[in-house]
Amino acid sequence: MNATPKENKTVLIVDDDAMTRVLVVEALEPEGFVVEEADSGARGIEMFQQICPDIILLDVSMPGMDGFECCRRIRSLPYGERLPIVVLTGNDDDDSITRAFESGATDFASKPMRWKLLGHRVRYLLRASETLESLARSEASLKYAQELAHVGNWEYQPGNPDGYWSPEVYRILGLDAKKSPSSFESLMQRVPEDDQPQLLQSFINLRTEGTSYQIEHRITRPDGAEQIIFQQAEAVREQGRTLALRGTLQDITERKKNEAKIEYLVNHDALTDLPNRNLLSVRMSQAIEQAHRGGQHMAVMVLDLDRFKFVNDSFGHHIGDSLLKAVAARLKAAVRDGDTVARLGGDEFVVILPGLTAPENAMIVAAKIVTSFNEMFALGDHELHVTTSVGVSIYPEDGINGDTLLKTADAALYAAKDKGRNCAHCYTAEMGVQIEEQADLEKGLHQALLRKELELHYQPKVSLKSGQVYGVEALIRWRRPGIGLIPPDSFIPLAEETGLIIPIGEWVLRNACAQVKAWHIAGYKDLTIAVNVSALQFRQQNIPELVRNVLADSKLEPKYLELELTESVLMQDPETIALAMRELKEIGVRLSLDDFGTGYSSLSYLKQFPIDVVKIDQSFIRDVTSSINGASLTKSIISMAESLHMTTVAEGVETEEQLGFLNINRCDAIQGYYFSRPLPLNEMVKLLAEKTHLPSDRCHSESAKRTVLLVDDDKKTLSALKQLLGREGYHILSTTSQQEALELLTLHPVGVVICDAGMPEIPGTELLLQIKNLYPEIVRLMLSDYTELQTVTDAINEGTVHKFLSKPWDDDLLLAQLVESFQQHEVNAQTTQTPDIRA
Numbered sequence: 001m002n003a004t005p006k007e008n009k010t011v012l013i014v015d016d017d018a019m020t021r022v023l024v025v026e027a028l029e030p031e032g033f034v035v036e037e038a039d040s041g042a043r044g045i046e047m048f049q050q051i052c053p054d055i056i057l058l059d060v061s062m063p064g065m066d067g068f069e070c071c072r073r074i075r076s077l078p079y080g081e082r083l084p085i086v087v088l089t090g091n092d093d094d095d096s097i098t099r100a101f102e103s104g105a106t107d108f109a110s111k112p113m114r115w116k117l118l119g120h121r122v123r124y125l126l127r128a129s130e131t132l133e134s135l136a137r138s139e140a141s142l143k144y145a146q147e148l149a150h151v152g153n154w155e156y157q158p159g160n161p162d163g164y165w166s167p168e169v170y171r172i173l174g175l176d177a178k179k180s181p182s183s184f185e186s187l188m189q190r191v192p193e194d195d196q197p198q199l200l201q202s203f204i205n206l207r208t209e210g211t212s213y214q215i216e217h218r219i220t221r222p223d224g225a226e227q228i229i230f231q232q233a234e235a236v237r238e239q240g241r242t243l244a245l246r247g248t249l250q251d252i253t254e255r256k257k258n259e260a261k262i263e264y265l266v267n268h269d270a271l272t273d274l275p276n277r278n279l280l281s282v283r284m285s286q287a288i289e290q291a292h293r294g295g296q297h298m299a300v301m302v303l304d305l306d307r308f309k310f311v312n313d314s315f316g317h318h319i320g321d322s323l324l325k326a327v328a329a330r331l332k333a334a335v336r337d338g339d340t341v342a343r344l345g346g347d348e349f350v351v352i353l354p355g356l357t358a359p360e361n362a363m364i365v366a367a368k369i370v371t372s373f374n375e376m377f378a379l380g381d382h383e384l385h386v387t388t389s390v391g392v393s394i395y396p397e398d399g400i401n402g403d404t405l406l407k408t409a410d411a412a413l414y415a416a417k418d419k420g421r422n423c424a425h426c427y428t429a430e431m432g433v434q435i436e437e438q439a440d441l442e443k444g445l446h447q448a449l450l451r452k453e454l455e456l457h458y459q460p461k462v463s464l465k466s467g468q469v470y471g472v473e474a475l476i477r478w479r480r481p482g483i484g485l486i487p488p489d490s491f492i493p494l495a496e497e498t499g500l501i502i503p504i505g506e507w508v509l510r511n512a513c514a515q516v517k518a519w520h521i522a523g524y525k526d527l528t529i530a531v532n533v534s535a536l537q538f539r540q541q542n543i544p545e546l547v548r549n550v551l552a553d554s555k556l557e558p559k560y561l562e563l564e565l566t567e568s569v570l571m572q573d574p575e576t577i578a579l580a581m582r583e584l585k586e587i588g589v590r591l592s593l594d595d596f597g598t599g600y601s602s603l604s605y606l607k608q609f610p611i612d613v614v615k616i617d618q619s620f621i622r623d624v625t626s627s628i629n630g631a632s633l634t635k636s637i638i639s640m641a642e643s644l645h646m647t648t649v650a651e652g653v654e655t656e657e658q659l660g661f662l663n664i665n666r667c668d669a670i671q672g673y674y675f676s677r678p679l680p681l682n683e684m685v686k687l688l689a690e691k692t693h694l695p696s697d698r699c700h701s702e703s704a705k706r707t708v709l710l711v712d713d714d715k716k717t718l719s720a721l722k723q724l725l726g727r728e729g730y731h732i733l734s735t736t737s738q739q740e741a742l743e744l745l746t747l748h749p750v751g752v753v754i755c756d757a758g759m760p761e762i763p764g765t766e767l768l769l770q771i772k773n774l775y776p777e778i779v780r781l782m783l784s785d786y787t788e789l790q791t792v793t794d795a796i797n798e799g800t801v802h803k804f805l806s807k808p809w810d811d812d813l814l815l816a817q818l819v820e821s822f823q824q825h826e827v828n829a830q831t832t833q834t835p836d837i838r839a
């Protein structure tokens with residue numbers, strides 16, 4: 001239907017009398033109207049829908065559908081509601097006029113009529129209808145706007161308690177417009193008692209003095225819901241007389257809820273619901289003020305969970321999160337209601353104890369907190385034992401503002417950790433020196449780059465297959481004037497904290513790549529360089545792009561660059577890091593996982609990252625010869641890396657025994673003081689020039705090929721054998737004790753064991769059986785006289801002993817047997833895999 005405004009208004013005449021229709025046409029068309037005709041009620045409705053007239057003239061008495069019915073139907077159709085309909089009735093037909101209005105007619109005209117005046121009548125009705133239409137439109141848009149804004153308006157006239165309330169006022173109050181009076185009293189009934197006095201007083205002032213008001217108050221809707229209302233009101237006054245009181249009423253419940261929610265989120269930690277850093281700082285200021293006024297003390301405790309990362313990464317983040325929630329609950333239970341427990345992020349919590357009468361009480365509470373962790377945390381199917389370390393500082397002794405108190409408590413926390421964790425430590429004055437030193441260090445570090453105080457040292461990495469130096473790790477040093485060489489552990493964390501690691505990291509990368517390129521040119525063609533990349537660099541920099549630029553500038557082939565990332569880098573944002581790592585792999589650089597084992601990565605976790613090299617942390621290497629745990633963990637790491645086609649580099653190798661262990665367990669390469677410390681450039685150049693390498697018997701393939709273990713309680717036999725084999729260049733280990741024999745095997749890459757059959761502690765066959773089970777690749781020879789022939793034959797049949805050598809032996813025969821045995825060992829070594837003790 002066309003509802004757009006038309007130039008010439010259209011009049012629809014519905015009448016069965018053709019004469020009346022002609023008269024209407026003749027009266028209206030000369031006046032500029034377009035007249036359309038319908039000869040019945042039904043046709044009239046049809047035409048109304050087709051042409052959308054501006055006005056209808058409708059005869060009441062028609063055959064079929066009369067004018068009343070026709071009028072009713074049009075009113076119920078779209079656009080028919082407010083259309084002017086003039087009903088044509090007979091003269092003085094009062095009944096028809098009444099019925100016509102009841103049916104919805106706008107006006108009536110009696111026939112016969114003065115046709116000349118019809119034009120005026122129609123024009124007047126059209127104008128009135130337009131006015132009504134525009135009023136209806138603005139009412140509708142006001143209603144809509146009020147609905148949208150949840151604003152209603154009201155107005156009262158003096159002397160009349162019932163005023164006007166817009167539909168939205170009723171909606172907001174939850175009242176029915178037909179049943180509830182629109183009076184101030186009726187509004188007050190919905191206002192809770194507590195809020196009534198303020199509203200009443202404001203309304204009285206408005207009425208008596210014309211004082212406008214803006215107030216917030218609550219209302220209770222009939223369904224019990226409580227809403228928050230914002231009311232504004234003013235008096236319309238003329239010459240000191242109040243003509244009307246009017247105002248608006250806005251439902252601001254949602255806004256208030258959102259404001260409260262935002263305020264809560266801004267001030268609380270989403271995971272634990274504890275106050276966050278924002279609210280903590282407010283609470284600290286309040287507590288300081290309270291302590292200041294009351295001449296009391298207050299305590300700030302900073303605490304974190306010992307080895308939280310282990311939990312998070314071993315059991316998954318959901319268990320880590322549950323632990324943090326449980327810790328929050330435990331901390332709250334350990335302190336009083338007026339105390340504040342806040343979470344700063346990660347596993348770092350802060351407790352404030354306001355209004356302390358004696359500072360010593362803080363340590364009592366701190367100890368209580370530490371002890372409260374003795375009880376296991378039950379998290380889903382897991383029961384975990386987690387400990388905490390606490391640093392305590394006291395107002396005003398250790399700081400007079402929140403920042404300083406946090407810093408001093410932090411320093412105390414470090415001291416607690418140094419003490420071995422799972423304890424609380426109070427701040428002491430000496431720690432202040434450290435804080436100042438830190439500030440001084442930070443200042444100096446800012447200038448270190450500009451003043452060219454940084455330098456690189458290089459630590460060789462040696463292949464255990466070839467014994468050759470195949471690469472170096474670049475390690476930064478800060479040569480600080482007046483102080484000397486500062487190791488990275490003393491300034492890299494600070495560089496990370498201050499963001500200085502970004503320019504420093506780039507400096508290291510550029511210099512390292514340029515240096516290794518220079519070595520290539522000097523003839524050390526395949527030397528690789530490893531550079532440490534910190535977590536912050538990955539987070540704040542486009543590392544792949546930087547690497548691309550540096551490689552292009554230095555003209556270094558990507559395969560010679562290795563980037564060392566720690567597990568903490570991978571943990572930051574695993575998906576983004578994995579993406580960056582894949583990009584780096586596409587560039588062609590190698591990626592290694594540094595300090596492996598100190599983090600808590602599981603095998604499945606590592607699979608998602610394209611890692612080429614696993615560097616086994618020195619803490620494990622240190623332990624390989626002294627602790628079963630260290631040894632088995634290292635073995636597991638090597639076999640895990642092997643199964644993932646990664647190479648292994650053992651870090652911090654210092655002793656022959658550690659090297660032996662790594663050789664036996666087929667670690668690929670070593671780095672450590674055993675071979676070389678990190679060297680300044682000139683010394684590194686010398687090491688390369690001298691072609692320093694590991695002797696071949698210290699490499700796994702070679703050393704195992706040539707190492708014989710002799711076990712005999714007879715020292716003379718041992719000495720004779722040592723002489724014989726020593727002349728042939730074998731590496732010989734010897735012992736009179738079976739226990740020591742087993743220990744030697746854990747440390748050395750032995751290829752062949754020669755054992756006496758008649759040992760006093762346990763029979764030789766039993767020792768060889770143990771060796772067979774532990775190291776199946778080792779070839780086992782038995783030395784015996786003919787008195788033990790039966791036992792030896794049985795052992796050979798069972799596979800415990802490979803060959804039998806008679807006592808006294810023939811030197812040539814024994815040497816020939818040994819050559820054959822080492823060949824056999826090589827075959828065994830290729831078919832026997834290192835057992836994965838975790839499997």
Ligand SMILES: Nc1nc2c(ncn2[C@@H]2O[C@@H]3COP(=O)(O)O[C@H]4[C@@H](O)[C@H](n5cnc6c(=O)[nH]c(N)nc65)O[C@@H]4COP(=O)(O)O[C@H]3[C@H]2O)c(=O)[nH]1
Nearest residue numbers: 475476487488489508532533534652653654671672673678
């Ligand atoms: N006890 C013992 N220690 C050994 C032995 N062999 C090597 N080390 C030391 O172990 C550290 C190995 O480096 P890292 O694990 O990457 O650990 C590095 C690395 O994480 C970081 N670092 C060094 N240079 C840089 C750098 O340029 N950028 C970044 N982001 N970190 C660096 O500082 C850490 C410490 O570096 P350094 O003090 O040079 O310490 C080096 C090295 O001197 C050994 O046999 N025994």
